[in-house]
Amino acid sequence: MNEQQAGAALPNAEHHEGGFRPMTELIDAAANDVDISRGGPHYGSFVEQVRSLMDRARLASPSDELALETIAVLKELNDKLDAAIVDEWSAPAWTRVDLPARGNITLPPFVVDRAGPDGVEARITFRTYHLGGNKAAHGGQIAVGFDDLLGMAAALNAGGVTRTASLTIDYRSITPLDTALRLHAWAERKEGRKVYVRATLHDGDRLCAEANGLFIVLKPGQQ
Numbered sequence: 001m002n003e004q005q006a007g008a009a010l011p012n013a014e015h016h017e018g019g020f021r022p023m024t025e026l027i028d029a030a031a032n033d034v035d036i037s038r039g040g041p042h043y044g045s046f047v048e049q050v051r052s053l054m055d056r057a058r059l060a061s062p063s064d065e066l067a068l069e070t071i072a073v074l075k076e077l078n079d080k081l082d083a084a085i086v087d088e089w090s091a092p093a094w095t096r097v098d099l100p101a102r103g104n105i106t107l108p109p110f111v112v113d114r115a116g117p118d119g120v121e122a123r124i125t126f127r128t129y130h131l132g133g134n135k136a137a138h139g140g141q142i143a144v145g146f147d148d149l150l151g152m153a154a155a156l157n158a159g160g161v162t163r164t165a166s167l168t169i170d171y172r173s174i175t176p177l178d179t180a181l182r183l184h185a186w187a188e189r190k191e192g193r194k195v196y197v198r199a200t201l202h203d204g205d206r207l208c209a210e211a212n213g214l215f216i217v218l219k220p221g222q223q
Helices: 043-059 064-082 139-158
Strands: 110-116 119-124 131-133 162-171 181-191 194-203 206-217
Touching: 110 139, 119 139, 131 139, 139 162, 139 181, 139 194, 139 206
Parallel strands: none
Antiparallel strands: 110 119, 119 181, 162 206, 181 194, 194 206
């Protein structure tokens, strides 16, 4: 289940690559107080290089010599990164609202144009790493994008932390790679702790997929 935190959109969110503050301690903070220093000034470039590596690895068919050379380089890099590992609450991912997908490498990169209690509008791009076949995005990767942005819409509408209870996706047409797609997510209604949400994914005027979800607002102290 995907955890989201409530938080107001950043003022003039269209000028920020992200408009959502996921950490509990940031819920009531003013936008200017959001800490975007975690990971340092080059964290965005770091994330992009990792994404580029994932894109290349998806289609790579290396010779054994290149595979062995790459394994050695990657092992050296992993050994270096071991020294930088922190706990999940201290990691830059989820908190870097200045970066696509808030700096989270595991998500398809997206940029939030508008976010508030009435919904979320974002541009999301599926890259080579997200390939499902025949130049189309994998349905599971589409689900990941829906889950995160639906959770954001649910949390902003409810004003509290939410978790995914159910997620249903209808795939209407091919979702292309390397294209800025428009994703709109919003809450339809709230019943107690239940928030019912919907979302659509468009390539121009063409509907690629749509989703329905149920998110549950957590009680105080729940994780």
